[in-house]
Amino acid sequence: MKLNGQRRWAATGVVVATTAATIAVALVAPPAGAAPGCRVDYTANNWGGGGFGASVKITNLGDAISGGWTLKFALPGSQRVAQGWSATWTQSGANVTAASMSWNGSLGTSASIDIGFNGSGAASGDVNPTTFTLNGTVCTGAPPTSTTTTTTTTTTTSNNPDPGNRVDNPYVGAKQYVNPDWAAKANAEPGGSRIANQPTAVWMDRIAAINGTPGARGLASHLDEAVRQAAGSPLTIQVVIYNLPGRDCAALASNGELKPTEIDRYKTEYIDPIAAILARPAYASLRIVTVVEIDSLPNLITNVTPRPTQTPQCDVMKANGNYVTGVGYALAKLGAVPNTYNYIDIGHHGWLGWDDNFGPSAELLFQAANASGSTKANVHGFVANTANYGILTEPNFSIDESINGTPVRQSKWVDWNRYTGELPYAQAFRQRAVQAGFDANVGMLIDTSRNGWGGTARPSGPGPRTSVDAYVDGGRLDRRIHLGNWCNQAGAGIGERPKAAPAAGVDAYVWIKPPGESDGASEEIPNNEGKGFDRMCDPTYTGNARNGNSMSGSLGNAPLAGHWFPAQLQELMRNAYPAL
Structure with missing residues (x-):
């Protein structure tokens, strides 16, 4: 570490x-x-x-x-x-x-x-x-x-930015910021007081969010409140940087406000103001974790020509280079603030866990980390499973097992993936990132806000050994219809509570996606937030190549992405594991 x-x-x-x-x-x-x-x-x-x-x-x-x-x-x-x-x-x-x-x-x-x-x-x-x-x-x-x-000497080079007052792991020995806006909503729901004291991330998902939107305070107000909560002790606040041009090119529900070519607006109207606020002396004592642009760079590996999961929008973003340019710019500007800790999004095991996605993604992240004036020293680590549902580990089957001569990897659920959960995926990606050129000290975060999969549907042991599919399907804790399903999943539950240093190479389990906030609307809802209707959020949708043409598994009557969804919160609390 x-x-x-x-x-x-x-x-x-x-x-x-x-x-x-x-x-x-x-x-x-x-x-x-x-x-x-x-x-x-x-x-x-x-x-x-x-x-x-x-x-x-x-x-x-x-x-x-x-x-x-x-x-x-x-x-x-x-x-x-x-x-x-x-x-x-x-x-x-x-x-x-x-x-x-x-x-x-x-x-x-x-x-x-x-x-x-x-x-x-x-x-x-x-x-x-x-x-x-x-x-x-x-x-x-x-x-x-x-x-x-040689031997035990530690070396740094003159072209590294001054690490300032950064620590090894920003979560160890620190309180975590509880977002009062989210806590108030959770407290207002039946049973919500059981989780309202948990730390969740603050999302800067459009330019207006910097100064605040109706019902949500702005970035400076959050930081002021973080200083108050710290009361002189170390405190970590998590901020999601999420507004790239042509954002989320493979999902309509979370498309953003900036057009694919508006990289200059991204820099001057979004990143620059955020960096200026974070750099204020009043916030110098905080540990500010930035989760940099989820659902961006992995799309340039998996959802571009000639992949069967290709989308025209992702082809555009690969061609114009603005994902790489934007991420590099964000890392450079935010990394210049000495008490920030940048973590780049790496999707999840059900997205990048295959050989043809895994290594190329690490290489692309390294390219972005060194773009637009940034260097790899601006990357403190990576974050897996943000706003997704991947289980930490599957205890009832192993990737190395065979059933009646058929490898578990060949099962329909695993589908030749090398990983069956987010923990082994994150630990392996960390090693591959080092191989790609990142420093050997990078840490990992795993979003556990919605990957508990408890409740009455949780298997208590392995499935029958009659076939490899029966064995895996009968024992898997992740009860989604398909690993590619990502929107408001029915049956999901709150996972491990936020925890510092829970496993080797992992800086923390975190709640980056606040439970109770929708992934996307289940039907068309006109709005001025740039959020489209994605059929993956429609419970009647029969799927596409990205989820194996399976049913979407989504809850009905869902509001726009990021809006409060009480029914989802109740589902998550009911199926929490560990139980609330």
């Missing part, structure tokens, strides 16, 4: 090589297509056994490049490129070439692109590359330096 006051670059006993090379030069009469000036920032992190990850930031200091770019450099020793991202990587001997891809071949003046790779063959004492060329032009200047750390 994390070390107090600083960011750990590698596990104890692992050789670490970290450099930042800043190089700039302008050459006269460069060859056609060359970059007359360039800078390269190269940072490598070794994680033992010869394996390492390298992030490479290219900045064009000359004329704009529009016909593609090629970066070349030599790796010392026996280092080899194993897997790269955001470029086409090749290696001949020591010489490495990274060529632009179809979507990032243009590089304007002063523009940067973040690429990287995972490698093998790193040895103690290896230095980093010292010469880089971009389109044949040498990026010269002060050569990079390297730092080698």
Whole structure:
């Protein structure tokens, strides 16, 4: 996990090589297509056994490049490129070439692109590359330096932002903020007092939410109340950053107010004001956890051409790059506030748990973490299962079991997924994120606000061993019709109460989605909030490719997303596990 006051670059006993090379030069009469000036920032992190990850930031200091770019450099020793991202990587001997891809071949003046790779063959004492060329032009200047750390030394590099007063885990030793607006609604419902004292996140789901909307206070008012609740003790407040252009491209119910191209409005009218409020000295004692843009980046992996789950809206957002740009900008601006802790959304195991989704998602998140002036140091961790229903663990069957010779993975419910719950998924994703280039200290959050699945329908043991489907279906705690169902699920229950450091690698179980707030309207409801009618919230809907053409499993008579839904709250309390 994390070390107090600083960011750990590698596990104890692992050789670490970290450099930042800043190089700039302008050459006269460069060859056609060359970059007359360039800078390269190269940072490598070794994680033992010869394996390492390298992030490479290219900045064009000359004329704009529009016909593609090629970066070349030599790796010392026996280092080899194993897997790269955001470029086409090749290696001949020591010489490495990274060529632009179809979507990032243009590089304007002063523009940067973040690429990287995972490698093998790193040895103690290896230095980093010292010469880089971009389109044949040498990026010269002060050569990079390297730092080698062995045994139990912890190393940080000069290009990391000052960690300020951040702690290892913002939930340990701290109170958590109870949202008075949500608590008042819960208290007004029969039995709601049993949960009204629980901490829930504050959602900034549109620009107007920053200053407050009818029935909901604004961000500064929440922070003022958090200071009051802290009463001089450490307190963690959770804020959901959720307003990307073209938001939630695969679900109409939570579409946002900003059009796909309105990235400038996102920056200046949404992120900048939020960052300015968080940075006020009055709030410097708070631990501010930001949950950054749920339901965004994973869509660029699973819901784009040529996937059968493709939507035209997600194709647009992949093509224009505004999800990556926006997330990077948010991480950079919010990460500059020394008492914030950014956690990026990673969907849930029923979304990204398959091999063709899992690794590519980690790579894409790393790209976003290094976009728009951000660096991976702005990422404190990741959050799983936000506003979803995935069970923490399934105790009645194992992913490694077979029934009558048929693997559990082959069952209709599991469908070759490698994970059957959010806890093993989150712990595995953490390791894969480190492999992609994130620091070894990142932590995980899991939203347990609606994944209890208790009540009379909760199985007490395994299903019959007559077939693999009977075995899994009879014993699974998650009683959804399909893992792809996400809207106002019938039979769901409140899960584990918010808890700090509940499992290895997990910073906390949290309630990011406040119980009792709708996922979306079950029928068309005109509104000025940019929220459409999604058939996945209609209990009569027979499904689509994203839920295996199954019934939606949704509750009826539901209001717009984010609006108060008393019937859902009663359902969640009735089926809570542990029971209320």
